[in-house]
Amino acid sequence: MLLAVDFQSDVPIYIQLKQQIIEGIARGRLAEGESLPSVRQLAQDIGINLHTVNKAYSLLKEGGFIIMDRRKGAVINTRQAMAAGDCREKLRDELAPIIAEVFCKGMKEEELIQEIARIYKSFSEDGKHGL
Amino acid sequence: MLLAVDFQSDVPIYIQLKQQIIEGIARGRLAEGESLPSVRQLAQDIGINLHTVNKAYSLLKEGGFIIMDRRKGAVINTRQAMAAGDCREKLRDELAPIIAEVFCKGMKEEELIQEIARIYKSFSEDGKHGL
Amino acid sequence: MLLAVDFQSDVPIYIQLKQQIIEGIARGRLAEGESLPSVRQLAQDIGINLHTVNKAYSLLKEGGFIIMDRRKGAVINTRQAMAAGDCREKLRDELAPIIAEVFCKGMKEEELIQEIARIYKSFSEDGKHGL
Amino acid sequence: MLLAVDFQSDVPIYIQLKQQIIEGIARGRLAEGESLPSVRQLAQDIGINLHTVNKAYSLLKEGGFIIMDRRKGAVINTRQAMAAGDCREKLRDELAPIIAEVFCKGMKEEELIQEIARIYKSFSEDGKHGL
DNA sequence: GTGGTCTAGACCACG
DNA sequence: GTGGTCTAGACCACT
Structure with missing residues (x-):
């Protein structure tokens, strides 16, 4: 790569x-x-x-x-133990300031989620090819 | 505050x-x-x-x-000109590494979007109180 | 005014x-x-x-x-003694950094002079009305 | 330098x-x-x-x-994207007070433009040497 | 050794 | 009293 x-x-x-x-x-x-x-x-x-x-x-x-x-x-190593609790809290702390900023800039919830989904799908799509 | x-x-x-x-x-x-x-x-x-x-x-x-x-x-100043293009690209660059990480940790798309929506709503809910 | x-x-x-x-x-x-x-x-x-x-x-x-x-x-008081020497030197010191900047940004000499002329004329035009 | x-x-x-x-x-x-x-x-x-x-x-x-x-x-970095619009407006705001002053002092348009041209040329001349 | 961050204290321009 | 500017010295993150 x-x-x-x-x-x-x-x-x-x-x-x-x-x-x-x-x-x-x-x-x-x-x-x-x-x-x-x-x-x-x-x-x-x-x-x-x-x-x-x-x-x-x-x-x-x-x-x-x-x-x-x-x-x-x-x-x-792709087999990762997901420490669910830690992960969620860390995720929230990282996302909150980013979302606050685009919220202030006027981005709507649908737009944001659409953007997130697009990024997520870009991984799962590519991931399939990898199988 | x-x-x-x-x-x-x-x-x-x-x-x-x-x-x-x-x-x-x-x-x-x-x-x-x-x-x-x-x-x-x-x-x-x-x-x-x-x-x-x-x-x-x-x-x-x-x-x-x-x-x-x-x-x-x-x-x-809440009246902000949203430079839409810039904002989207910056957003993508900030989110991609975060999403990649939780993707590897096995978080499903629905979980992620649910988490995002919860954060976003926490702003819009509070915002209503502010009116 | x-x-x-x-x-x-x-x-x-x-x-x-x-x-x-x-x-x-x-x-x-x-x-x-x-x-x-x-x-x-x-x-x-x-x-x-x-x-x-x-x-x-x-x-x-x-x-x-x-x-x-x-x-x-x-x-x-519009009847001002023009201390020619002082004025020129001061003018050069004020203009040089401004011109250097637009020069770096790629503005051509003709564009610059055209802009200057436009500003100058905006005074002399208005000035005529005042006569 | x-x-x-x-x-x-x-x-x-x-x-x-x-x-x-x-x-x-x-x-x-x-x-x-x-x-x-x-x-x-x-x-x-x-x-x-x-x-x-x-x-x-x-x-x-x-x-x-x-x-x-x-x-x-x-x-x-000499390869600068010239945000033409911004640049012009900023230039006008910076130049107007300076030109107004020399206008009041009685400087003629030709003198002013000559002075500007001299400064500008001092850059492009030196620039040539740099090549 | 580099820039980034933080602190502390000083003076001045501004309003 | 405010922010803007400058100094000095410190620690840390980065390469």
């Missing part, structure tokens, strides 16, 4: 990496058991620091998206 | 302030034309530096949520 | 007053020998502080645009 | 910096893709506080004159 970082973004590079890999999993482009490139390899490919890639992998491991294997390196 | 910042949070204080004020507007607790406290006053009330408040106010001004009036200070 | 100040502008009110009165003179709406309202009167009309009007009048007097008369108050 | 601030001037230091850098771009002394010094470096060189430099850089970024790159710091 191709990873493209935006060096001009205000989102830290290691967060961009993390997000793109999670999106890759969601879209089925990174399948269960597949190995990610080594830290060194990926850092060189993108032209960034080792530490940056390392940090991204650490976060992914923490979130249960990958498992570190001594021989195969970082391995995709 | 009461503002409370979490000094332990990794979200910068000025962002917390900005978000709480936007939520305050969304919930109708801060009405059109109302003045916010002066930077010095609010800084003292919360127990933070005035520059931190200043930065929050600057961002709110930039986003069109308040207007700086030379006599009345920071004034709430 | 009607003076309208914008309390949301980042231009100080007293500067706005000064500029509008100078523009009024340029357009011939304020004629030689005519009196401006008293400081108190103008402050009350616009709803601003006495000091603010005072400061504007002081600047105008300094620039030779008005003469303070004990009986008639602030009197318009 | 050499930057020199006037500490006696009533123009804020961060504005002086901003203007000098924009002029530097206009004159071709700062080329596309070139990096500006770090805020700390420049602050030390000039003998001012790094926050002051930071503010100047922030304004330049906002205006599209530089791009903040996570690896290369502040990078000159």
Whole structure:
């Protein structure tokens, strides 16, 4: 899978990496058991620091998206235990400020939900192809 | 309106302030034309530096949520021109990584939309009270 | 002449007053020998502080645009000695940063001069009416 | 490029910096893709506080004159989308008071345009050298 | 070593 | 008393 970082973004590079890999999993482009490139390899490919890639992998491991294997390196793990409670609360905290803002800008509930559904479907559609 | 910042949070204080004020507007607790406290006053009330408040106010001004009036200070502005295009794209970029993550965690579309709708309604409900 | 100040502008009110009165003179709406309202009167009309009007009048007097008369108050003076040297240098310092900016934005010389001419003519046209 | 601030001037230091850098771009002394010094470096060189430099850089970024790159710091960006409408209106608001003043002082249209043209040409001439 | 964030304290312009 | 500007020094996140 191709990873493209935006060096001009205000989102830290290691967060961009993390997000793109999670999106890759969601879209089925990174399948269960597949190995990610080594830290060194990926850092060189993108032209960034080792530490940056390392940090991204650490976060992914923490979130249960990958498992570190001594021989195969970082391995995709799609079977994730959903800590339902944590997840919901965290989700709410992340969404509330975003929704408040578009609410103030006048976006209607239907528009918002439609937008959400479109994004969600973009994952499940791609996911099917991955099967 | 009461503002409370979490000094332990990794979200910068000025962002917390900005978000709480936007939520305050969304919930109708801060009405059109109302003045916010002066930077010095609010800084003292919360127990933070005035520059931190200043930065929050600057961002709110930039986003069109308040207007700086030379006599009345920071004034709430609910009549916002919604730059629809920009808004949608920004929204998508903010939501995609969040949705990708809960998608991987196994959250169903209905659950997600239900959660979104609940948050949105919490604003429009409060807004009605404000009338 | 009607003076309208914008309390949301980042231009100080007293500067706005000064500029509008100078523009009024340029357009011939304020004629030689005519009196401006008293400081108190103008402050009350616009709803601003006495000091603010005072400061504007002081600047105008300094620039030779008005003469303070004990009986008639602030009197318009259109016969101004043009301190040519000073004026040119000051003009260059004010214009250079503005022109540099539009130059960077890609505005062509013809466009710029056309714009300047339009503004200048708006004064001389109005000025004729005043004669 | 050499930057020199006037500490006696009533123009804020961060504005002086901003203007000098924009002029530097206009004159071709700062080329596309070139990096500006770090805020700390420049602050030390000039003998001012790094926050002051930071503010100047922030304004330049906002205006599209530089791009903040996570690896290369502040990078000159000459390819600017000219928001033609905004630009014209802003230009008019900035020029009108200046032109009104010299009009009152008796400067003729030809003199004014000649002065403008001279300033503009000083940029395009230098620009050629930059090629 | 970089920029981002926060604090603290000072002076001035503005109203 | 207000916000705007500037300084100084500190810690942290990022690369």
